[in-house]
Amino acid sequence: VTEPDLKGRHVVVSAGGTREPLDPVRFLGNRSSGKQGYALARTAAARGARVTLVSANTGLPEPAGVDVVPVGTAVQLREAILKAASDADVVVMAAAVADFRPATYAAGKIKKKDGEDPEPIVLVRNPDILAEISTDRARPGQVIVGFAAETDDVLANGRKKLERKGCDLLVVNEVGERKTFGSEENEAVVLGADGSETPVPHGPKEALAETVWDLVARRLG
Ligand code: PMT
Numbered sequence: 600v601t602e603p604d605l606k607g608r609h610v611v612v613s614a615g616g617t618r619e620p621l622d623p624v625r626f627l628g629n630r631s632s633g634k635q636g637y638a639l640a641r642t643a644a645a646r647g648a649r650v651t652l653v654s655a656n657t658g659l660p661e662p663a664g665v666d667v668v669p670v671g672t673a674v675q676l677r678e679a680i681l682k683a684a685s686d687a688d689v690v691v692m693a694a695a696v697a698d699f700r701p702a703t704y705a706a707g708k709i710k711k712k713d714g715e716d717p718e719p720i721v722l723v724r725n726p727d728i729l730a731e732i733s734t735d736r737a738r739p740g741q742v743i744v745g746f747a748a749e750t751d752d753v754l755a756n757g758r759k760k761l762e763r764k765g766c767d768l769l770v771v772n773e774v775g776e777r778k779t780f781g782s783e784e785n786e787a788v789v790l791g792a793d794g795s796e797t798p799v800p801h802g803p804k805e806a807l808a809e810t811v812w813d814l815v816a817r818r819l820g
Contacts, residue, residue: 604816606647611683612639613694613728615655617673621720622705629695630780633657635746636693638804639811640665646812651683655694673697673725680728684737689815691744692729693770700725733765742767742818744811748774754788761790768792768814770807789814 614636618626633654640652641662650665655676661667668683670676673696684690699722711717729745736743745766747757750773757771772779772787779785786801789810797814799807 601645603647605643605812608648608688608819609651609686610643610648610689610691610815611651611653611680611687612636612643612691613653613655613676613680613696614640615657616695617655617676617697617725618671619673619697619700619725620671620704621701622707622709624708627697627699627701627720628656629697630774630776631655631657631695632781633659633694634781634783635779635785635804635807636691637662638808639691639693642805642808642812646816648689651687653679653683653694655696673700673728677726677728677731680732681737684732684741687737687741688819689742689744690732691746691811691815692766693746695748696728697725698727699723727764729764729766733767740819742815744768744770744815747771748779750774754790757788757790761792766792767818768811770811 615633616629616631618628620626640650644650644664652665653668655670668679670679702721702723733743743766745764747760749756753773761769769790770787785804785807787799789797799810
């Protein structure tokens with residue numbers, strides 16, 4: 600039996616991967632399926648929370664009893680998160696957000712020209728949503744959780760990222776072409792701003808989600 604320990608709480612979860620368009624046909628994207636974020640949304644709803652799920656390009660079925668806000672790009676995801684976070688008790692950023700986007704958008708499909716080299720793709724920085732909502736908290740006592748997708752020096756990079764972003768908890772997971780992305784399982788260490796480290800062994804993405812909510816519920820008091 601699941602304890603309704605998030606009853607009366609509004610939690611916001613982001614899931615999936617942003618797509619940054621180059622033209623009407625192409626985009627720069629990443630391998631996130633959205634499964635980890637959806638597992639967080641489902642388990643929070645089961646624990647009694649009102650859940651807003653900001654979902655970027657997942658194609659997953661909408662979880663029952665969850666308010667889904669679909670978005671495409673990092674800029675759209677930021678807008679949706681800022682709006683939902685204004686009255687939220689918790690924000691969990693499980694989405695893989697593009698750090699950069701193409702500087703220009705071509706209104707028509709970019710064509711290859713015979714004998715000419717391709718144009719380089721120029722990128723500009725996207726806003727860092729997690730850092731922004733951690734620095735400018737919408738409500739006192741709001742708990743903010745980030746994820747860190749790392750391929751090497753996983754824990755050391757995670758610690759640095761936690762400090763840089765300023766969130767309360769950071770879920771550090773290792774990723775690769777066939778690791779974590781799209782799979783039903785995950786394994787992670789949850790780092791706390793208080794110096795705590797909670798290892799979560801390899802298992803279903805729901806199990807990691809439940810550990811995140813345990814740690815969040817403790818912080819909500
Ligand atoms: O979707 P799945 O296939 O189930 O895979 C799950 C996952 C690997 C995508 C997920 O567990 C995960 O790690 N999500 C975060 C991916 C990511 O973008 O990590 P990052 O280390 O690049 O970013 C760190 C944190 O900052 C993240 O919480 C991210 O949402 C946030 N961020 C990043 C860039 C940006 N411009 N704004 C942000 O808010």
